[in-house]
Amino acid sequence: xxxxxxxxxxxxxxxxxxxxxxxxxxxxxxxxxxxxxxxxxxxxxxxxxxxxxxxxxxxxxxxxxxxxxxxxxxxxxxxxxxxxxxxxxxxxxxxxxxxxxxxxxxxxxxxxxxxxxxxxxxxxxxxxxxxxxxxxxxxxxxxxxxxxxxxxxxxxxxxxxxxxxxxxxxxxxxxxxxxxxxxxxxxxxxxxxxxxxxxxxxxxxxxxxxxxxxxxxxxxxxxxxxxxxxxxx
Amino acid sequence: xxxxxxxxxxxxxxxxxxxxxxxxxxxxxxxxxxxxxxxxxxxxxxxxxxxxxxxxxxxxxxxxxxxxxxxxxxxxxxxxxxxxxxxxxxxxxxxxxxxxxxxxxxxxxxxxxxxxxxxxxxxxxxxxxxxxxxxxxxxxxxxxxxxxxxxxxxxxxxxxxxxxxxxxxxxxxxxxxxxxxxxxxxxxxxxxxxxxxxxxxxxxxxxxxxxxxxxxxxxxxxxxxxxxxxxxx
Numbered sequence: 001x002x003x004x005x006x007x008x009x010x011x012x013x014x015x016x017x018x019x020x021x022x023x024x025x026x027x028x029x030x031x032x033x034x035x036x037x038x039x040x041x042x043x044x045x046x047x048x049x050x051x052x053x054x055x056x057x058x059x060x061x062x063x064x065x066x067x068x069x070x071x072x073x074x075x076x077x078x079x080x081x082x083x084x085x086x087x088x089x090x091x092x093x094x095x096x097x098x099x100x101x102x103x104x105x106x107x108x109x110x111x112x113x114x115x116x117x118x119x120x121x122x123x124x125x126x127x128x129x130x131x132x133x134x135x136x137x138x139x140x141x142x143x144x145x146x147x148x149x150x151x152x153x154x155x156x157x158x159x160x161x162x163x164x165x166x167x168x169x170x171x172x173x174x175x176x177x178x179x180x181x182x183x184x185x186x187x188x189x190x191x192x193x194x195x196x197x198x199x200x201x202x203x204x205x206x207x208x209x210x211x212x213x214x215x216x217x218x219x220x221x222x223x224x225x226x227x228x229x230x231x232x233x
Numbered sequence: 234x235x236x237x238x239x240x241x242x243x244x245x246x247x248x249x250x251x252x253x254x255x256x257x258x259x260x261x262x263x264x265x266x267x268x269x270x271x272x273x274x275x276x277x278x279x280x281x282x283x284x285x286x287x288x289x290x291x292x293x294x295x296x297x298x299x300x301x302x303x304x305x306x307x308x309x310x311x312x313x314x315x316x317x318x319x320x321x322x323x324x325x326x327x328x329x330x331x332x333x334x335x336x337x338x339x340x341x342x343x344x345x346x347x348x349x350x351x352x353x354x355x356x357x358x359x360x361x362x363x364x365x366x367x368x369x370x371x372x373x374x375x376x377x378x379x380x381x382x383x384x385x386x387x388x389x390x391x392x393x394x395x396x397x398x399x400x401x402x403x404x405x406x407x408x409x410x411x412x413x414x415x416x417x418x419x420x421x422x423x424x425x426x427x428x429x430x431x432x433x434x435x436x437x438x439x440x441x442x443x444x445x446x447x448x449x450x451x452x453x454x455x456x457x458x459x460x461x462x463x464x465x466x
Contacts, residue, residue, distance in 0.1 A: 002242045003427040003434070009236040015404075076464040083464060091378035100403040140414075144377050144465040145324035146385070147458050148395045148415025150422070162381045170333040171248075171433035181373075182381025183426065189383070190423035193416065193442070194236040200404035201236070209426070225380050231309040231316060232377040232465055 003208075009194040010203040018050035023124020026203055032131045035214060037206040038121070039191035042139040042154055043101050043108055044202040045117050051109040052102065063099065066107055070095040075233060086110060089224040090154060091233065092141045101200065111137065114155025115218035122157040134159035134214055138188035144232065151192035153184035153219050160215045161185075161222040182223060183213060236441075242427040243436040251283035256357020259436055265364045268447060270439040271354070272424035275372040275387055276334050276341055277435040278350050284342040285335065296332065299340055303328035308466060319343060322457040323387060324466065325374045334433065344370065347388025348451035355390040367392035367447055371421035377465065384425035386417035386452050392442070393450040394418075415456060416446060 010030045016022070022045065026038060046052065056062035060080065068074075071084035075091060085091045088110060096110040111117045118135040125133055137155035142148075153161065161184040191204035227233055243263045249255070255278065259271060279285065289295035293313065301307075304317035308324060318324045321343060329343040344350045351368040358366055370388035375381075386394065394417040424437035460466055 002244050005240040005427055007238040011235050078464060103405060145458050146456050148413045150415050150418050180381045182383050185383050186422035186426050189419035193419050194238055223379050225378050231311060
């Protein structure tokens with residue numbers, strides 16, 4: 001039997017505001033199954049958690065001041081672009097703070113702890129509909145050396161961020177060289193393909209993920225490269 | 234109607250050797266449909282194109298010498314790891330040359346021109362079974378600041394590498410900030426999820442991609458960031 005995955009956009013999530021119960025909203029908008037991976041964009045998590053801050057929409061500096069404040073280390077600056085390390089440990093543009101898909105006059109900050117946000121949504125779905133899912137909180141980051149942006153995981157629950165192939169052998173029976181696959185980032189990218197930045201679909205389901213990938217794990221401890229291991233910071 | 238995608242592993246490709254007709258082998262192993270995106274791993278493209286070089290499997294230096302030769306600029310070194318820019322313009326570890334899933338005593342180099350390789354496979358499939366597909370050649374790269382590896386596109390044909398959202402507006406009617414999505418990289422990552430590094434499935438099909446994504450385009454001119462635009466080289 002061939003391996004296959006299905007990626008489904010979840011329609012009808014509607015506008016999210018502070019205090020909304022995302023788990024309930026997602027569970028009611030979709031027919032979830034055990035083992036589904038639910039990918040939720042950071043933007044609606046930040047909105048539900050009230051991670052919004054007033055900005056003067058006519059004053060670019062107002063946005064920039066928040067970016068500076070949310071950055072613990074600035075790696076590069078060019079014009080309005082700041083590549084910095086956030087207090088969460090992410091290295092990204094403008095501290096992950098942006099203004100699109102947020103009401104005019106507000107900026108959405110990253111969740112305080114996206115792994116915790118993912119656990120809450122996972123537990124909430126379990127409580128509401130009795131289904132065991134994995135949850136990934138996704139955000140859109142740029143890359144060094146490659147143009148364009150892709151979605152990556154900033155938080156997860158119920159899935160191992162890294163698939164560790166150490167000890168497994170290739171088709172020639174030799175030890176694998178590629179040993180650690182960042183499956184949560186690949187899943188976030190896969191989900192983005194059905195969301196669409198402009199269409200306002202903030203949740204997608206990936207169905208068919210191997211059960212052995214579903215374990216405890218979080219992005220902060222497994223995906224974020226420690227500064228001392230890092231060659232580009 | 235909700236957006237959805239299906240990702241299908243293509244079984245039965247078997248061992249690829251120099252001179253094999255990949256288009257024919259892929260077409261015969263799968264039931265392709267117009268608009269499918271066929272993702273092919275670099276390793277079998279390199280094998281079919283004879284991009285193999287003898288290495289002394291017992292002498293790490295032998296591999297390292299090829300890496301040095303294939304690099305036009307070394308960005309970082311740490312132990313055996315070299316992060317360099319290849320002659321194709323990719324910045325990656327060990328010039329994209331590795332030893333897994335290659336016969337002992339050989340290293341697989343990157344294809345000379347992966348966009349051309351993708352066009353050949355696309356044209357060959359059209360000629361053999363009369364189906365119009367897009368083709369992506371994928372490889373596994375690491376990332377700065379994040380642990381683990383993900384698959385990205387090193388070549389493509391029949392699909393636009395970048396989905397440009399400039400001019401489109403968010404759900405609040407405001408101009409999008411995230412304007413350029415690297416869909417070929419997201420598709421390569423999505424395909425990797427069903428391939429598996431150790432299982433030796435070198436081809437996957439992504440079915441259900443929006444028709445408007447299918448256009449002329451190549452990785453070299455659209456995805457590779459020009460050194461003068463680059464903040465980390």
